[in-house]
Amino acid sequence: MIQVVEGEFDLIARLRAVVEGAEPPGAEHARVRVASGDDAAVTVPAGATATSVDSIVEGVHFRRETFPMASIGRKAMAAALSDLAAMGAEPGEAYVQLGVPADLDTAGAEELAEGLGRCAAENGISVLGGDVSRAPVLWIGVTVVGHADEASDFVTRGGAQDGDVLVVTGELGGARAGLALLEQPDLAERLQPDVADALRRRQLEPVARLDVGRALRRAGAHAMIDVSDGLAGDARHIARAGAVRVAVELERLPLAAGVAEVAAAQGEDAAGFAAAAGEDYELLAAVAADRVNAARAAVEAEGVNLTAIGRVEPGSGLALIDRRGRECGIEGFDQLGASGSRGEPV
Amino acid sequence: MIQVVEGEFDLIARLRAVVEGAEPPGAEHARVRVASGDDAAVTVPAGATATSVDSIVEGVHFRRETFPMASIGRKAMAAALSDLAAMGAEPGEAYVQLGVPADLDTAGAEELAEGLGRCAAENGISVLGGDVSRAPVLWIGVTVVGHADEASDFVTRGGAQDGDVLVVTGELGGARAGLALLEQPDLAERLQPDVADALRRRQLEPVARLDVGRALRRAGAHAMIDVSDGLAGDARHIARAGAVRVAVELERLPLAAGVAEVAAAQGEDAAGFAAAAGEDYELLAAVAADRVNAARAAVEAEGVNLTAIGRVEPGSGLALIDRRGRECGIEGFDQLGASGSRGEPV
Numbered sequence: 001m002i003q004v005v006e007g008e009f010d011l012i013a014r015l016r017a018v019v020e021g022a023e024p025p026g027a028e029h030a031r032v033r034v035a036s037g038d039d040a041a042v043t044v045p046a047g048a049t050a051t052s053v054d055s056i057v058e059g060v061h062f063r064r065e066t067f068p069m070a071s072i073g074r075k076a077m078a079a080a081l082s083d084l085a086a087m088g089a090e091p092g093e094a095y096v097q098l099g100v101p102a103d104l105d106t107a108g109a110e111e112l113a114e115g116l117g118r119c120a121a122e123n124g125i126s127v128l129g130g131d132v133s134r135a136p137v138l139w140i141g142v143t144v145v146g147h148a149d150e151a152s153d154f155v156t157r158g159g160a161q162d163g164d165v166l167v168v169t170g171e172l173g174g175a176r177a178g179l180a181l182l183e184q185p186d187l188a189e190r191l192q193p194d195v196a197d198a199l200r201r202r203q204l205e206p207v208a209r210l211d212v213g214r215a216l217r218r219a220g221a222h223a224m225i226d227v228s229d230g231l232a233g234d235a236r237h238i239a240r241a242g243a244v245r246v247a248v249e250l251e252r253l254p255l256a257a258g259v260a261e262v263a264a265a266q267g268e269d270a271a272g273f274a275a276a277a278g279e280d281y282e283l284l285a286a287v288a289a290d291r292v293n294a295a296r297a298a299v300e301a302e303g304v305n306l307t308a309i310g311r312v313e314p315g316s317g318l319a320l321i322d323r324r325g326r327e328c329g330i331e332g333f334d335q336l337g338a339s340g341s342r343g344e345p346v
Numbered sequence: 347m348i349q350v351v352e353g354e355f356d357l358i359a360r361l362r363a364v365v366e367g368a369e370p371p372g373a374e375h376a377r378v379r380v381a382s383g384d385d386a387a388v389t390v391p392a393g394a395t396a397t398s399v400d401s402i403v404e405g406v407h408f409r410r411e412t413f414p415m416a417s418i419g420r421k422a423m424a425a426a427l428s429d430l431a432a433m434g435a436e437p438g439e440a441y442v443q444l445g446v447p448a449d450l451d452t453a454g455a456e457e458l459a460e461g462l463g464r465c466a467a468e469n470g471i472s473v474l475g476g477d478v479s480r481a482p483v484l485w486i487g488v489t490v491v492g493h494a495d496e497a498s499d500f501v502t503r504g505g506a507q508d509g510d511v512l513v514v515t516g517e518l519g520g521a522r523a524g525l526a527l528l529e530q531p532d533l534a535e536r537l538q539p540d541v542a543d544a545l546r547r548r549q550l551e552p553v554a555r556l557d558v559g560r561a562l563r564r565a566g567a568h569a570m571i572d573v574s575d576g577l578a579g580d581a582r583h584i585a586r587a588g589a590v591r592v593a594v595e596l597e598r599l600p601l602a603a604g605v606a607e608v609a610a611a612q613g614e615d616a617a618g619f620a621a622a623a624g625e626d627y628e629l630l631a632a633v634a635a636d637r638v639n640a641a642r643a644a645v646e647a648e649g650v651n652l653t654a655i656g657r658v659e660p661g662s663g664l665a666l667i668d669r670r671g672r673e674c675g676i677e678g679f680d681q682l683g684a685s686g687s688r689g690e691p692v
Contacts, residue, residue, distance in 0.1 A: 033394065033497035038504075038587070039432040039571060040396035040490075048379065049395075050386035053441045053477050053489055057504050086385040095399045097443070097487045131399050131487075141443045141477075141487040143399055144386075151379035151388045158384075177557045225385060241384070327576045 073115025088217025089146025103119025419461025434563025435492025
């Protein structure tokens, strides 16, 4: 829990106030019995819970030179919530672990907390607790809990069936292109200013697709995952968890505006760039062929596109099909690896 | 959730196998529907849940030079579980966030995971998920979830009543003295080898008092907190949360063997040293005067001592009473402050 010790520990009390202040007026927290300030937060979940943890680390997932503090907070929360979106969960609670470097001043820490809190509030999430430590670099670890009436309501990565259509929400490659723009500002000369802005926002302030995830669940999605490590890697998870083969047609990938130009500037094929791009936080799902139209309507009702990009077949593994109908290979992003979209520029 | 991406991401799969291998055979996990490997873990809590997060950071809470990797894992888990103990919770689930520096080899990471997993298994906790990132220093963030039939079964920090007796489990000051021994090995010359060993273990491998916490809950404790930031600071939390005054008689503090000698070597009063010492992970509780004997019997049945160290009175704040009956002041440990037991030597 957030530990408020006398003296210098005012910072934590302030951060807590900022996060709690971000909650929408009238938020009900029907499940919450004891919020922050005790040894643990007490809730009364009515049915099943989905719990996930996600961390972002300065120098690995962001640099303070290019990320405003509020964006860092937003990004940490959205990245964690994206896992709940991929389960089709109802929003619930969050807990935040902060590592605060000595050179982060109180105003900066408050901005960070504000970003975290606002993102939580916008998604109907109550921040119930946290922990603050000194640390050599800025670190944010977020634990999120979502809910459903029954455990079987959640959509897991497994469950894709032969004949299913693979669909993806929104647009791909934007977060990676946005990162390239932040790290190499010259690239923006190739783009309309509003296109460049939109790409940067995809990197700085990703959106968790909680509403869309629930819409896909209600539309009967068989399997779902969020596109956090790159479409190729995440599609492979669907294949493995479902013991099926997943074939993705690269030319069908919905690219965010400007991605093709940024990829070209870096000497890369646009679809390959997008398929290996992490942090888009779109949802990838396997849907029965006769449910695709219903799923599309449900997702579009949330203001988001849904694109069929491939199919589920008997077999195993991922097949990436290029525009000539040939299989090709693209490595997904690996957080511990030396390469990959998040590993490159930092 | 633990993200297993192909290629170099084998480390995570190995860590997961190590943690899961530590679970006792026949562990039932009646609440678990989906464990690690999906976007989120799915559980079906039967009643109320208590959730807490706790992080330990290299250079702040430990140094790899003095801490074996298995001890770091154990310590991270025990520190988090101690918050559940302080709620009187039944053990439930844990989620682990790891920051792995480049100079930590696979064997070291596995040792760490083994320590985490063993500590969890010994306490009846299922590790259901995690997240691994690169990081400049070793970081372990642990989220723990405990259970009770009803929210009101949990013992919070609030609830201490005028006339209650303040009791503490086990012995105090040991973890701080153990840290002093690790950082200044010469100090050990003043102690019997087994006494020095026991003190070092208090620092390296703290024990979460889950069984004892439940015993105190069943014995009717009105308020409870774990002694993680120093008895003085934690007693102050009880006073504030209960809107009462808490008076602690320093000469009654149960000191771990060898603490007096280590304190003397550092020019400190033994009781003051112990009252300001963090990381003992004992439990501090307010118990009705006529329930103290029953509480003591219940705690002793778990093989742990229970000592009455003060009383709850009308008023506010903490009074530390020295052996002459005078009030004196001792600052509790502040994780963000420059001083304090954990801040000193690292």
